[in-house]
Amino acid sequence: MAHPQTRPGRQLVLNLFIYPGGHHEAGWRYPGSSPERLLDISYYQDLARSAEAAKLDAVFFADGPAQVDNIRYASRFRLEPLTWLSAIAAATTRIGLIGTASTTYYEPYNLARLYASLDHLSGGRAGWNIVTTAVPQASGNFGLAETPSHAERYARAAEFVDVVTKLWDSWEDDALVADAASGLFADDTKIHPIEHVGRHFRVKGALNTPRSPQGRPVYVQAGSSDDGRSFAARYAEAIFTAHQTVDSAKAFYADIKRQAESLGRSPDHVKILPGISPYIGSTEAEAQRLYEELNDLIQPAYSIAQLKQITGIDFTGHPLNAEVPLDAFKDAGPAKQVASRFQLVVDIVKREKPTLRQVIDRLAGARGHYVAVGTPERIADEIQLWFENKAADGFNIMPPWFRGGFDLFASEVVPILRRRGLFRHDYTGRTLREHYGLPRPESVYATEARATA
Amino acid sequence: MAHPQTRPGRQLVLNLFIYPGGHHEAGWRYPGSSPERLLDISYYQDLARSAEAAKLDAVFFADGPAQVDNIRYASRFRLEPLTWLSAIAAATTRIGLIGTASTTYYEPYNLARLYASLDHLSGGRAGWNIVTTAVPQASGNFGLAETPSHAERYARAAEFVDVVTKLWDSWEDDALVADAASGLFADDTKIHPIEHVGRHFRVKGALNTPRSPQGRPVYVQAGSSDDGRSFAARYAEAIFTAHQTVDSAKAFYADIKRQAESLGRSPDHVKILPGISPYIGSTEAEAQRLYEELNDLIQPAYSIAQLKQITGIDFTGHPLNAEVPLDAFKDAGPAKQVASRFQLVVDIVKREKPTLRQVIDRLAGARGHYVAVGTPERIADEIQLWFENKAADGFNIMPPWFRGGFDLFASEVVPILRRRGLFRHDYTGRTLREHYGLPRPESVYATEARATA
Known part of the structure; x- marks a missing residue:
């Protein structure tokens, strides 16, 4: 069967960002959600199979090693990404598997093993979302009196x-021989102790497993601060980012x-992937109604506590329908908060002069990510606009609730993107690197060996 | 169909100990082995499915966070157990999944998440083999100048x-509510910060995931030193151990x-599980031939290096067919070696006055575990003898090579054990605790709440 060609050159990337209960904070309450299955692996395996049937690039899990506050009214527990993705790998064959892990709270040797293993057992589908973990509750789980400073976390991350x-490079690709006849199992001249001695780590190596199909997992990053951007420009092959407007995303895209x-580095090898949370209806009015139905399920006390976590400001007592004064932010600062999320709220207040209720609704939608409300055509238009205007190389899809919120996107929006020649009809590769159009890196030790030969 | 009854009371436990390439050090070279599939998850999933078809209790992976020496001639790399078992969980429904992880080189919060997750995604089949990691190469991968002392490692393990x-107890079993109608997601009065402050760790908690099906994974332990034994007697629900004779195993069993x-504690809730490596033939002569065929594949230079790792003594130059002098051990000691493995070699030399070749063969067979060579009836007799004489509650089966070495055991020995009423015809439970006949522990916080009510 002949398909209209995907346009040559840039290829739209689409990941499914899986968040237990959905990305709207009340999504787990929405009709059709399955809150009783939030710990059932088959629920996530089914979801990943649906994303694979839609030919998406990857599924993605966020993470943080702490129980955050405000679990009373929202599904804010965590699924451990490495184990969860390994079980999802076993139920799928093509889709990429991106898990988040912290450079601040993991040991590099342990983390290197987990991702190498995920890459092996998935046949080369692993991605690592590199985070430094700003959430203040984490430090107390690892013996620290307080969260290391932003600069310190990024310095550790770079060395990590x-x-x-x-x-990951310490076994060259051809180090494993396994020749039964001669009895040579591995060519140990191609297995390299790394002998790393740095400010944060001393690691002798080598890794205790052969090099994985992709060589290394795809490096993903999500920081939007200055430190985060320069880190991402240096290391990241894909960047998850939050933007409320196409202009803000364009500026970020150009900068990175x-x-x-x-x-x-080749700019094509750094994919910029904003989040988008689609509220899809067959008419604009139906989509708007959907958005309002979800917002009606919000518990304001919870939302005000969340807003306090982002901004440090307690809006308890402020009338829901009164405008949020910009003044409230002038003595506050992102001391203990994620800097980029704090700024995002300030920008919304500055630009839109919203009521407290409107701020709450906006954040409830997707924690500060772009909320798109409309018909499938309108969502597809928006994606195309951002893609063609170099505001995005693709998107992290953040369904407000599961599964319906994703199923609508897959069945209604993806076919439009495909008809417009923006998105693949089928996978052309097997690994996440191939889906993203990224090269497979050679081991640095192989390069060294050639240089000295 | 009516089955002969399993005898009431004690139930034989059988685990499959999976070791890439087989437990004989040259097993990966044996005809029928698949050294080209050692990193192929489907190979291990198939193996676990076969073990499940034979109704075994569990599959088990050893581990150590370091590349050990002597990889040139033996398949001595590692599969990361948590990810690997998660992918195996997805391909099976009943069999237990026991993975090894180190208390010396992991952070408790990270490790608690990984095992809770494995228990969730497997529906309650996780076991944790608690090790303190003696292998000297590990410390250098974690910034330590040397391996912490035996006493220090065990003190840390106990606190860990x-x-x-x-x-694992920090969410009470009924803390997760997820009631869409009322909007109550979790009863946060039943989620407990643990506020642990100790000599090695400060951990605030709570865990960031609901309590898992088994409450906690099954606690397994493998130390045989005095420290190891008292640790095991206090914490372990199953103990992996190495014994060359039924008398040695009986003494260990009675002591624990x-x-x-x-x-x-109830002695029934501590299962003693020695390793057994079966070389099975349809006649005694055929079994003996199999054993010799595998030993003929050994590379003596490799084996002498291994013996040096265990004993600290270099036998290079000692004729293979000359007796090993007991004198050689008098100035040596288990300084950097695993104490119990060192002693095991000394005991063999004392008892059997073997040649160097015989020592090498013995260790090549299963790294010091019991090697049983014979017909299926003779292997079953041996298992029954140990079981009925309280030398063992069951065994870790250590096939010399894969898959053939396991397939023979499953098809020839298991049916005999079943006919004798020693082993189950089918699973009666769903969780590893149920297979082992262990209770599901209540959360300590639930107990406290009742005590103060």
Whole structure:
């Protein structure tokens, strides 16, 4: 069967961002949700199979090693990504598997093993979303009196990535021989202790497992601060980011691509992927009604507590329908908060002069990510606009609730993107690197060996 | 169909100990082995499905966070157990999944999450083999100048187990409500920060995931030193151990059960599981030939290096067919070696006055575990003898090579054990605790709440 060709050149990336209960904070209450199955692996395996049937690039799990506050009214527990994705790998064959893990609270040797293993057992579908973990509750779970500073976390992250990169490269691709006749199992001249000695880590290596199908997992990153951007430009192959407007996303896109290029990297090898939370209806009015139905399920006391976590400001007592004064933010700052999320709220207040209720609704929708409300055509238009205007290379799809919120996107929006030649009809590769159009990196030790030969 | 009854009371436990390439050090070279599939998850999923078809209790993976020496001639890399078992969980429904992880080189919060997740996604089939990691190469991968002392490792292990136990208990069983109608997601009065402050760890908690089906994974332990035994008697629900004779195993069995009982525990809730490596032939001569065929594949240079790792003594140059002098051991000691493995070699030399070749063959067979060579009836006799004489509650089956070495055991030995009423015809439970006949522990916080009510 002949398909209209995907346009040559850039290829739209679409990931499914899986969040237990959905990305709207009350999504788990929405009719058709299955809150009784939130710990049932088959529920997530089914979801990943649906994403694979829609030919999406990857599924993605966020993470943080702490129980955050406000669990009373929202599904804010965590599924451990490495184990969960390994079980999903077993139920799928093509879709990429991106898990988040913290450079602040993991040991590089342990983390290198987990991702190498996920890449092996999935046949080359692993991605690592590199985070430094700002959530203040985490430090207390790891013996620290307080969260390390932003700068300190990023310094550790950079060294961490250097260490695990060397570990993933420490077996050259052809080190494993396994020749029964001669009895040679491995060519140990191609297995390299990494002998890393740095400010944060001393790691001898080598890794205790052969090199994985992709060589290394795909490096994903999500920081939007200055430190985060320069880190991403240096290391990331895909960047998850939150933008409320196409202009903000365009500026971010241009900045990252320019920084990557100035470091000698191909800008095509850094995919910019904003989040988008689609509220889909067959008419604009129906979509708007859907959005309002979900917002009607919000518990304001919960939302005000969440807003306090992001901004440090307690709006308890402020009337829901009164405008949020910009003044309220002037003495506050992102001391203990995620800097980029704090700024995002300030920008909304500055730009839109919203009521407290409107701020709450906006954040409830997708924690500060872009909320798109409309018909399938309108959502597809929006995606195309961002893609063609170099505001995005693709998107993290953040369904307000599961499964319905995703099923609507897969059945209504994806076919439009496909008809417009923006999205693949079928996979052309087997690995996540192939889906993203990224090269497979050679081991640094193989390169060294050639240089000295 | 009526089956002969399994005898009332004690139930034989059988685990499959999966070791890439087989437990004989040259097993990966044996005809029918698949060294080209050692990193192929479907190979291990198939193996686990076969073990499940034979109604075994569990599959088990050893582990250590380091690349050990002597990989040139033996399949001595590692599969990361948590990810690997998660993918195996997805391909099976009943069999237990026991993975090894180190208390010396993991953070308790990270490890608690991984095992809770494995228990969730497998429907209650997780077991944790608690090790303190003696292998000297590991410390250098975690920034340590040397391996912590035996006493220090066990002190940390005890505190580590206390911490993760509290983390696994930190959500009471009924804390997750997920009631869409009322909007109550979790009863946060039943989620408990653990506020642990100890010599090795400060961990606030709570865990960030609801309590798992088994409450906690089954606690398994493998130490045979004095520290190891008292640790096991206090915490372990199953003990993996290595014995060359039924008398040695009986003494160990009696000691552990007595220690457990003196701590107020039921001796039935500590399963003693020695390793057994079966070389099965339809006649004794055929079994012996099989054993010799595998030993003929050994590379002596490799084996002498291995013996040096265990004993600290270099036998290079000692004629293979000359007796090993007991004198050689008098100035050596288990300084950097695993104490119990060192002693095991000394005992063999003392008892059997073997040649160097014989010592090498013995260790090649199963790294010091019991090697049983004979017909299926003879292997079954041996298992029955150990079981009925309280030398074992069951066994870790250590096939010399895969898959053939296991398939023979499953098809030839298991049916005999079943006919003799020693082993189950089918699973009667769904969780590993149920297979082992262990109770499901209540959360310590639920107990506290009742006590203060």
